[in-house]
Structure formats: structure tokens, C-alpha cells
Amino acid sequence: MQRTLVVYESRYGSTRVVAKTIALILGPAVHCVVDEFKTEYQDFDFVVLGSPIYRGDVDPKIRGFINENRDWLSEKPVALFCTCIDRKGGIENLKTLEKLFGNNIVSKDTIGGRLKLNNLDLEDYKTLESFLKQADLPFEDMDFFSMEEVIEYSLELKNLKEDLVKRLDPSKLRVYVEDFLLSHNTCTLATSFKNRVRATPLEYFYSDGFIYILTEGGEKFANLIMNQNVSLAIHDPYNGMASLAGMQITGKCDIIQKSSSEYWDIIDLKGINRTVIESLPVDMNIIKIGLKRVEFLYHKFRKGGWDTKQILTF
Numbered sequence: 272m273q274r275t276l277v278v279y280e281s282r283y284g285s286t287r288v289v290a291k292t293i294a295l296i297l298g299p300a301v302h303c304v305v306d307e308f309k310t311e312y313q314d315f316d317f318v319v320l321g322s323p324i325y326r327g328d329v330d331p332k333i334r335g336f337i338n339e340n341r342d343w344l345s346e347k348p349v350a351l352f353c354t355c356i357d358r359k360g361g362i363e364n365l366k367t368l369e370k371l372f373g374n375n376i377v378s379k380d381t382i383g384g385r386l387k388l389n390n391l392d393l394e395d396y397k398t399l400e401s402f403l404k405q406a407d408l409p410f411e412d413m414d415f416f417s418m419e420e421v422i423e424y425s426l427e428l429k430n431l432k433e434d435l436v437k438r439l440d441p442s443k444l445r446v447y448v449e450d451f452l453l454s455h456n457t458c459t460l461a462t463s464f465k466n467r468v469r470a471t472p473l474e475y476f477y478s479d480g481f482i483y484i485l486t487e488g489g490e491k492f493a494n495l496i497m498n499q500n501v502s503l504a505i506h507d508p509y510n511g512m513a514s515l516a517g518m519q520i521t522g523k524c525d526i527i528q529k530s531s532s533e534y535w536d537i538i539d540l541k542g543i544n545r546t547v548i549e550s551l552p553v554d555m556n557i558i559k560i561g562l563k564r565v566e567f568l569y570h571k572f573r574k575g576g577w578d579t580k581q582i583l584t585f
């Protein structure tokens with residue numbers, strides 16, 4: 272599994288929240304300020320550097336960290352972000368920072384910062400005026416910080432990081448994925464609509480890019496009728512890291528109507544006699560899930576020299 276290192280500085284806390292959120296979403300990860308950095312973190316696979324902008328510049332500790340660690344940092348994929356009020360200025364700062372590296376910067380982004388005049392220490396309060404004048408901003412509280420933006424940014428970084436792993440050839444990966452799906456029969460189906468979320472353990476069967484679930488009904492349909500986007504987890508019991516095996520699936524579902532010929536084709540595919548279904552005293556419903564993306568954590572990948580986590584898109 273790829274490990275992420277987030278090194279940041281923060282004076283009034285907003286960059287700290289960004290760094291912590293990135294570490295949570297990209298985990299396994301560690302987030303630390305420059306003074307907390309340990310040499311062993313040099314072995315991490317993906318690096319994120321974050322700084323607030325003060326008086327038109329990144330934090331000197333972050334600049335110092337880059338200068339002192341340039342050798343090993345230049346060997347890693349690095350993402351740069353800054354927390355700021357003036358986004359244009361922020362991007363200019365990141366472009367200047369980028370020049371300290373080779374061509375290993377995989378992304379540079381600004382995150383909206385916040386300014387609470389009451390929180391500032393005296394020196395910052397005094398020097399703030401010149402920055403605000405220069406940026407043509409009023410001398411008042413400003414809050415451009417949005418947790419939604421931070422989460423979107425973290426998810427973008429997660430995708431970037433996942434693109435960097437040692438990938439198995441997609442056709443080979445599909446064989447591993449399908450073998451696993453065919454050798455299991457129980458999943459947890461997660462459905463949601465607005466504030467309603469539900470995880471349901473269910474028997475399934477797999478065929479050619481689709482998961483099928485036969486069910487008498489239940490509260491999951493309250494979500495499925497309103498939102499066809501679902502997630503499924505299928506996994507072995509946990510018996511230690513050496514035998515990890517589990518997948519998280521994203522897909523789109525259809526409720527197959529009994530009046531359709533497809534309904535009966537699926538019953539045939541499952542190998543159930545049609546008369547058994549017809550003679551049931553209650554409705555038998557079919558949920559068909561088209562697989563879009565499978566994130567597969569599988570100990571067997573490591574043996575082939577690939578990353579333990581592989582992603583298959585259908």
C-alpha cells in the first residue's frame with residue numbers, strides 16, 4: 272500500500288485542517304509540521320506539501336524544508352497546495368515553488384483560507400493592512416474556507432496517487448477480480464438517499480460485469496428507488512495483513528421488472544426453475560448492478576510485484 276506524507280505549516284489552523292483531512296482520506300498517511308518530520312518518512316511514496324500564504328509568500332519553514340530535502344523529494348511524486356485569500360497570488364507562489372523541483376510536481380492547487388481579525392496576534396494585525404490594500408480587499412473578516420473544497424481536493428489527490436501505483440495489466444486484473452467474485456456469494460450492499468444510509472448483507476451472484484441479487488424486498492429499496500448509485504463490499508474474514516482480501520465496488524443498479532424477459536433470463540442464469548419463482552407466495556425482486564469500478568486489496572498481488580491495491584474500471 273502506498274503511504275502518503277503531508278508536511279505543512281499553519282499559523283491560525285486552516286492549513287492544519289487541510290493537512291489532516293488529506294491524511295485521513297489518503298491514508299495510510301502521516302501529517303506533520305516541519306519540526307516533527309522524521310527521516311524515516313523519506314520512504315513514503317507520495318508527498319503533499321502545504322503552506323499558508325502570509326504577506327505574499329509561503330511559510331519560510333516550508334521553503335526551508337524543500338531546500339534541505341530537495342534530493343530525496345525530487346525522486347517522489349509531490350503535490351503542492353497553499354491556503355490563501357488571494358488565489359492568483361497563491362498560484363504564482365506555487366509556480367515559484369515548483370521551480371525548486373525537477374518535473375515531479377503532480378499537482379499544485381490553492382485552497383480558500385480564512386481571516387479572523389480577532390484571532391490575529393498584534394504583528395499580523397498590523398501588517399495585514401498592506402496585504403489587503405495590495406490585493407484590493409476590505410479590512411474585515413473573510414472566510415473562503417470550505418470543507419467541501421478540501422474533501423474534493425483530497426479525493427483528487429487520492430486519484431492521482433492511485434494512478435502512480437504499479438499496475439497490473441487490466442485484462443489480467445479482470446481475471447483476478449472475476450475469480451474472486453465467482454468464488455464468493457455474500458456482499459454488503461450500501462445504498463443511500465439524502466440522510467438515509469443503509470448497509471445490507473446479501474447473497475449475490477456474478478456474471479459478465481454484473482452482480483445480481485434476488486430479494487424479497489426491504490428498506491434498501493427506499494434508497495434504490497431514489498438513488499441508483501451503490502457501493503458493495505465483498506471480503507474474506509480478517510486473518511492478518513498477509514492474507515488480506517477484499518473489494519469495494521462502485522456501480523449503478525436497476526430493479527428488474529418481473530414483466531420483462533430479462534427477469535426470467537436472470538432466473539435461468541441463476542439456475543432456478545421458473546416454476547419455483549412462480550409458485551412463491553410473495554414477490555421475488557431482482558437487483559442488477561452494473562460494475563463501474565472495483566478497488567481490490569489482495570495479498571496475492573504482492574507476490575507478482577504489484578501494489579496490493581489495484582483498481583479495475585469497467
Ligand SMILES: Cc1cc2nc3c(=O)[nH]c(=O)nc-3n(C[C@H](O)[C@H](O)[C@H](O)COP(=O)(O)O)c2cc1C
Nearest residue numbers: 281282283284285286323326327355356357384385
Ligand atoms: C498578516 C497576514 C497576511 C496575509 N497575507 C496573505 C497574502 O499575502 N495572500 C493571501 O492569499 N492570504 C494572506 N493572508 C491570509 C492567510 O493566508 C489565510 O488566513 C490562511 O487561511 C491562513 O492559514 P493558517 O490558518 O493555516 O495559518 C494573510 C493573513 C494575515 C493574517
